[in-house]
Structure formats: structure tokens, C-alpha cells
Amino acid sequence: MSVAGLGPLLRFALRRDRIMLACWIYALLASVIGTAVSFRSLYPSASSREQLAASINDNGSLRALYGAVYDTGSVGALTAWRILGLGGLLLGLLCVLLVTRHTRAEEESGRLELLGAGAIGRGAPLAAGIGTALTASAVVGVVTAGFLAASGEQPGGSLAFGAALFGCGVCFSGVAAVAVQLTETARAANGIGGAVLGLAYLLRAAGDAAGSTGPGWLVWLSPLGWVERVRPYADNAWWLVALLLVAGVVQTGVGHWLAGRRDLGGGLLPQRPGPATGAGSLRSALGLAWRLQRGSLIGWTVGFAIGGALLGGISKGVDQLVSSSANVEQIVQRMGGSTQVTDAYLATAMNLLAMVAAVYAVQTALRLRGEETSGRAEPVLAAGVRRLAWAGGHLVFPLLGSAVLLLAGGLTAGLGAGVVFGDVPGWTGRLLVGGLVQLPAVWVFAAVTVALFGLVPQWTGAAWGVLGVLLFIAYLGPALNAGQWLLDLTPFTHVPKLPGAAFHAAPLLWLTLLSALLTGAGLAGLRRRDMG
Template sequence: MTAGLPVLLRLALRRDRIMLPVWLYALVASVAGTAVSLRQLYPSQGSRDNLALSVNANASLRALYGPLYDTHSLGALTSWRMLAIGPVMIALLSQLLVTRHTRAEEESGRLELVAAGAVDRRAPLTAALITAGSAGLAIAAAVLALLLGLGQDAAGSLAFALVFPAVGLLFAGLTAVTAQVTQTARAANGLAGAALGAAFLLRAVGDAAGSGGPSWIGWLSPLSWAARVRPYGGDHWWALGLLLAAAGVEIAAAYLLLARRDLGGGLLPQRPGPATAGAELGRPLGLAWRLQRAALRAWAAGLIVFGFVLGGVSKGLRQLINDTPETAQILARLGGTTGAVDSYLSTCMTFLAMAVAVYAVQTVLRLREEETGGRAEPVLATAVGRLSWAGGHLLYPLLGTVVLLEAGALAMGLGTGAVLGDTGGWIGRLLAAGLVQAPAVWLFAAAGTALFGLRPQWTTGVWGLLGLLLLISFLGPTLNAGHWLLDLSPFTHVPRLPGGALHAAPLLWLSLLSGLLAAAGLLGLRRRDLG
């Protein structure tokens, strides 16, 4: 297992030298921003107690954030708020790392070349797991230092910090298993992502049920185990042990499966395709649809569920604001300008657009994957031109993002109408709110297109740009950042609907800038060598 491991581990860390610091900064900054904003919003014990009463008495708020167990310290509030999203973020990071260094390498053929040397077959998987585990420990160390610097209890801070590597290792082990049973990186990520989505849903259902319903459902989710660590509110170390034990079982299963399959193959049989290709695959647009449709459908399903849940929480938000008016202050900075519910829904639409921006970047990067994987060259060797080939793929970040925004907005309108009434009115307002987010999302896709055409070796750098601007959009308003910093994010310039005024000028400028960047990328694609 150790033959070749040090070299592969150094290689993995070198390849991730940009991505890992960005994720580390994002997670630690999220914890810091959450702590600062909560200290401003709930400075007194009375306001914190009112918050706990409102959250624990409202099923929709428990589904979104989980129950609030303790209010006697800033650390307790911070851990409650971050354990709703932090474990999901570290789980995503772990999944990406393991897939990137195992199944993706195997799919590209590079792992076969590596295995031809003096390298143990288990070394690549071991290097990927160590990389994921090291990332979790680095985040834990930074979070622990931050909380101790804020004067929080050492035991509670340690318990909270250790949740990150424990959850990360568990989902790293899960992804290691999916990488053995599938033959493509996309399929491995898809299975692991579906498991993460199911875990989030089970956690939400279990927390919403509370003591008066089937709360046992939450125990089926490892994300619920993470919340039951209860930092600063009991410090249940056994819950951390449960996470680590499950991770150990998954990792052991991954090694067993690795020993029972051929290199390049998977345990799940591949479905044979038709003997002859359909007529639509003879055109660039048809080929692009065949390659992009699975991702579009999966994103649409996830955003529909996400939008409906966010809309359903709106009634609980009104109660929360009535009981704790401090919450309205931060919502006014994040969202619209008229009414607490409008502010909340405007904020939700911004978060929805941020998620769609990830899809937009993902679809643009498919062009680079096709090029580096050697699949673009046979297509372009025919009568298909470069612009036609690229245009077929770019149709999805252009129109597919609109479909996703409207699907999420429609679901949000249905959820809001179900709890507040006037379903038709809410649907119409939120569909408009989703549509105005499209130019901001297009800008990220255009930036990726420009890098792909002009500097293809830098194409993946668009992830760093996306992460930085999303971090500004997410944390900037809660930290009262200056306008010069907030203006760097395209989402700052989008009209705050529902509730705000509709201004066409920023939408036109964002669309024009996106068009110029995309045109520059396509022009560069025509002039450069492939590969």
C-alpha cells in the first residue's frame, strides 16, 4: 500500500495547491462571518432565548437549520448555524478530491501509466483519502484557533472543529466506494452527490418532525449525527465516534471492492448503447444535448426541491421576525427593500442563482474535458466547425441556466403560496425574480469561455473566481463590507426582486460584458491549437 504513496501524495497536494486554500478560506471565513453577524444580531441573552424558542417551536425553521440546543455562548449559536451548511461543504470538497485523484485519473488513462511503475494498486486511493483527511484537519485547526481567539470554551470549540474532518472522511469513504462501482468520474460524483442530497433531506425531515413525530428518520443521516455532537451544549463525543466508525467501514469496503475489479472497469455493468447512433448525434447540438442532459436534469430536480423547501420556510420566518426583530436587520441588507418576507425571498433567489452559477461553470468546463480527453478532435476532424461544436455546448450555460432559475423560482413560489396563500401571485413575482438573475450567472459562464479560448491551461481557474465572488456575495452584506468590495460581485448589481425596483441598465451591462467575454473566448478558440 505504501509503494509509490509519498510521490502520489505530493502530486495530489501539488495539483490541489490552489483549490484547497480557497476551500479552507471559504469555510473558515464562513464560520468567522457567522460568528460576527450572530454577535451583532443577538447581543443579549434574552434575544438569544427568544431565538431558540422561535426556532424550536417552528418545524420549517428546524428543517432548515436544525434545533437550537443551547444559547449561553456565541460558540453555541455559531455551531448551530454552521452545522446546517458546514458539513455539506466539507462533504462536497471530500467528494471532489477523492474522485479527482481516483476515478477521474483512471478514466483518463493516466492511472494506468502510473500503475506501470513501482506503485501499489492501493496507493492512489490511499493518497486521495489522505488528501481529503488532511484538508479536513487543516480546516478543523483553523476553526479551533478562530473560536479560541473569540474566547469560546475549549472543549466545545474542539468538538465543533472535529465535526469537519469527521464528516469529510465519511463522505470521502463514500465517494471511494462509488469510484469502485462506476466507470466514470461523473457517475461516481453523481452517486455520491445523490447520497449527500438524501442525507440532507433525511436530516431536514427528522429535525422538522421533532419530538412529536418520526424524528428517528434523522438518525438515518450522517449529517444529523454531526448536529448531535452538540458543541457547547453537552459535547457528545460519541457522535464523532459514530461518524468515524461509519467512515472506517466505507473505507474498508472501498479497498475490498478495489481488489475485486479490473483497472479501468467498474463493478456496475455499463448499459450497452444502440447499435447505430441516432440522427441527432450527427449534429453538434444533438451531441451536446446527449452529453449535458443528465447534468441538467439532476440540477433541475435538486433546485426544485431546494426552492420548495425555501419557500415553505417563509411562514416560519415571519414568526421568527415577530419574535426576534434583530433578524430583520440582516435580511434587509441581504435581500429586498420592502417587507421581511420579500427580503427573505430575494435573498433565497440570490442563493439559488449562486447554485446555478456552479452549473454554468460546470457546463462550460465540459468543453475543456472533451478537448483534454481526446474526444473533441475526432468530432472536429469531420465537417463540424469549432464554433458549431463549442456553440452546442454553450447553449446550456445560456439557456439551461434560465431553465434552472425558473424551475427553482417556480418551486419557491409553490412553497411560499402553500404556506402564505396567493400561490399564483407568488409564482409570478418569483419567476420574474429568477429571470433577472440570469445575466449575473451568464457572466461566470462567459469568463470560463474566455479562459477556455484564450488560456485553456487556466480554464479551471474560473472555479477560484467563482468561489471568491460567491464568498463576497454571501458574507459581504452580513459583515457590512464596503460598496467597493460588494460591487465586485455581479449579484450585487441584480435588482432585488421581489420587493425592490426593477432597473434594466445593470442587466444590460452584465449581458453586454458576458457577450464580449464569450466572443473573445470563441475568437481565441478559432486561432489556437487544440490540446
């Protein structure tokens, strides 16, 4: 297929995504750099690193969550162990979203047909989407390798670390290149890519949890397992980096081949026909929003239930892990607000679930802007639906949907902790409260998104930047011994650290009031501005 016009199309894609790319790349690099800096202060000696490795490797649940520690000879090896699995997962997700955004989403909206009527070759959009994803992956890989090498880590291991991340991006860009040929909608293509990522993560986790006494070979069925097994600063397994690159190139080639053998706008998988008449629930703005957002809510809820169960299930082994370093114990207690290690850990776990729930809240609130820019909001509003009713239907999900996620995570975390400690009712009740108490902090991020959407719609995407900065402060600030004034910038600092700490209602009321004011300002702006 022709890729005529690839250069201008790629430059346009990079310009269009400059804010989103900056936020994602910043978050990924901040995680790498922050982890390296914190490990250098937490585990300065070989003995402390060996104690950490023993704590992780002797616990199957911790191995499933983080993978096995393969080398304790350097801080770089610990950073690679901690980052490659999760970082590869997030980078793969970014690549799936980018490729879908510049191919299937453009095709679904009709813009690709207009471009194709000009001097743009049939294969150029897919090549531009792949190019955008690879550019982001290359930046993450190069900066990661450069920072670690400059900080004194072994150059060969640093290069292998960066190359492993880049190879993961190439591999999952190829997955997306195939996924966008199979379906007729961007949502379904992202669903296929997300399902492949989820399966890869589960295979990696199951293989690591089994270790040498079970089906550890499952790791080799997962690209995330390949990334993990590169083992920078120890094995430097470049053949696995090559395997990731080959897999990505082959899948990309298959994607281009399939793109040339289907109709524009069509997918290779048959679409299921819908009902002849619409459901009665679609007569309301809330019913329409539910139809559009229910799949996302169900998927996130399942993920929170699994994550909560895992975090609660490993709580009994936390004492040994945390005791490997006095600094780690101080950080966990600082984040969890309790001198009791188990309470502090579980409060920290609820805090981490709330941070992820904030991502869901921003994503679902941004659906308003997506409906507006795609033109789908206009016919709904033209049919007599008021703007505030339309917006309110969608805002139910970042506000109440976030509560559902925290309930699911708190419930399963309580069940997991209750099973290992022998007190299911007690721990379930405590962690349900510990999860729900985080809700006002999550609402703040949704409210910021609504305020931007209503007042300065062209900057709505900046909500991701606000989220990224504040999550970085909340997640890594205690480990980096940040000043209290900096920690106070994030809403998560102000919620009661339950279980373990004292409950105070005042911060929750202030956060709720702030969310109400920001949401009200955004809705007031929406009433007065032009749509589109």
C-alpha cells in the first residue's frame, strides 16, 4: 500500500497529541527517575538489597505483583525489576491508544475518507499512527537509558533497560495495528488491545507467582514476560529485545496487509446487528450516558476487584518486606498515617486504589469533550435535551462510578486481608470505609476536568497534566522526603488515612465543597459558551 503523505501526516499527529504525549511521557519518566532516586536512598547497601530480594522472592503474591528480584548488585537492577513490568504495561497501553486514535477513530469519524480523497496513500494513516507510538516509545527509552547511565549505573545495562521499554512499545504498536483492522469502532479496537495487554499481564503474573515449583513457563507466553526477562544490569538479554522488535514488525506488516484487503470504514469481524427499535431508557440523557459508559465502568470495576484482592491478600507478608529497610517503614507509615505497619500498608493500598480511580474519573469526565468534538452531542441537544441534563448524565459516572470502584476495591481488599488475618467481617468493614473516605479527593480531579471543559474547552486535555503532576507528588513525594507544603498540593494528602489513623470529617467537607465549586463553574461556563 502507498504511504504517500506520511511525513505531513506524522507531523500533524505529533502536533495534535503534543499535550497528551507530554503528560504520558512525563508520568512514565517520572516513575523511572523517582524509583531510581528512592531506591538509592532506601537500599544503599548490598545487604539491604539482598534482604528485600528475600522478602519478595519468598512470597508468591509479591512475585505476582512485582516479579522476582533477579539481581541485587546495583540500584539500576532494582529499578529495572520494579519498573519494567508496570512501565511496559503502561507504555503498551499508550501505544494502543495512539495507533487507534490515528487510524480507526479517524476512519470512524469520516475524516480519514476526506484525507484519502487527496494525496494521502491508503497505508499512510496506519504508518503515521505507528510512527507516533514509536516516537513516544523512543523518547521514553532514550531518556531512561541516558538518566541511568548519567547517574552512575553501568552503561550496557542502562541501554538494555531503555531498549526493553522501546521494544515493548514496538510490540504493542503491532498489536494495535492488527486490532484496528478487525473492528468498525475505535472503542472495540481499544478493547481488543486492552484485552491483549490484560492477558499478557495475567500470564506474566501467573508465571512469576508459580516460580520454579509450578508453570513458570507461562511467563514466556507474554511479551511483558519477555520484557521482564531482559534483566538489565545482569543478563542484558538482547535476544529478547530483538524478539519484541520482530514481533512488533511482523504484526505491523500483518496490519498493513489486512488494511489493503478491507473496505474503508469496515472491519474484518462482522458487526452484531442492533435491535430494530431503541430501548426506552435511551429517551433520557442519563440512559444514553449509561449505554455509552457502562462497558467502561464494568471493566474498571472488575479490575479494581482483582487489584483489591491482590493488595489485601499480600498484607500478611508486608511486615517482613517493610522491615527490610527502616526508611521503607518510615515512608509507609508516612503515607499510611499509622505507626502500625499493617494498618499503614493497607491505608496506603487504599490510597493507591484512589489514585487509579482518579484516572477513571478524569477519563469519564473527558467523555463530554469527546462527544462535543465528534459532533455526537449536537443532535442530542438539538432534540430538546438541555445542556445541563446532557452533562449531568455523563457526570454521574466520574462521581458515582468512582464510588463503585472504591467500594469494589475496598470490599475485595477487606476480604483478602480478612482471610489471611482470620477476621473477614472486621477487615472488610474497615477497608470499605478506608476506600470510600478517599472519594472526595477523587472528585476534585473530575471537577477540575469539568471546569476546564466548561470554561476553556480547548484546554480540557490539560486535566491529564494536572492529574499526572499531583499523582506524582502523592505517590513519590513521601519516598523523596518532599516538604509538607508540596504534599499539601495533592488532595490525597488531606483525606484520613484509614485504617489506623483518626477520622476527621472537616477535610472531606472542604474537598467536597471545592469539587462542587469547580463543577458549578464548569457547568455555568457550558451554559454560556458556543458548542463545538
